[in-house]
Amino acid sequence: MTRKQLNERFIEHTISACKKNGVKIILVEDKHVLYGEEKEKTGGYFSSEPPELAVATKLSRANFYGLLAHESSHMDQWIQNTYLWEKCSFGYGLFFEWLAGKIVKREHLEEAVQDIIRLELDCEIRAIAKIEKYKLPINKTDYIQKANTYLYSYLHMINTRKWISKPYTKSGIWKLASTRLKTKYETLPKKLERAFRKHEE
Secondary structure, eight states: OOHHHHHHHHHHHHHHHHHHTTOEEEEESSSOEEETTTTEEESEEEEETTEEEEEESSSOHHHHHHHHHHHHHHHHHHHHOHHHHHHHHHHHHHHHHHHTTOOOOHHHHHHHHHHHHHHHHHHHHHHHHHHHHTTOSSOHHHHHHHHHHHHHHHHHHHHHOOOOOOGGGOHHHHTTSOSSOOSOOOSOOHHHHHHHHHHHO
């Protein structure tokens, strides 16, 4: 089977999984999709309430396939491990409420951040498996570095209480990240911390 055929099979498999599990799939011919009540512009998302998988298609091949691999892996988590999805999704809610000003005990905040990292790490492992299985047109080393940047960004934000917008798109940041996924994300590397702070200036 050619690479093109494998790529097409990946899309077909994703659409089939959506239909089988009652998930609405939305492929938008634009550079972004709108997410949530606030209509936030983003490249893609998976939502469990209501079940939706959305990805913008007017992106580079690498970005489109990378987003679809990532967001469909969140769907897989929701389908296959409801406990993980629900517990870690609660962590997201608490973390964003804290960013917005809610008072949260430090221990609860740290637990929420680790739940977010746990969910996203599991998602990235699944996405990388899809990149390999379907020979997606993505530089795997770059993808892992960008994933690490995203995961580590939560350790930075918990100290600054400031949201970092898409640090994985900033080459001055993600190229400093490790080329291997870690088993734990508990300490922010100094070089990434300096890069995050410089990005905020």
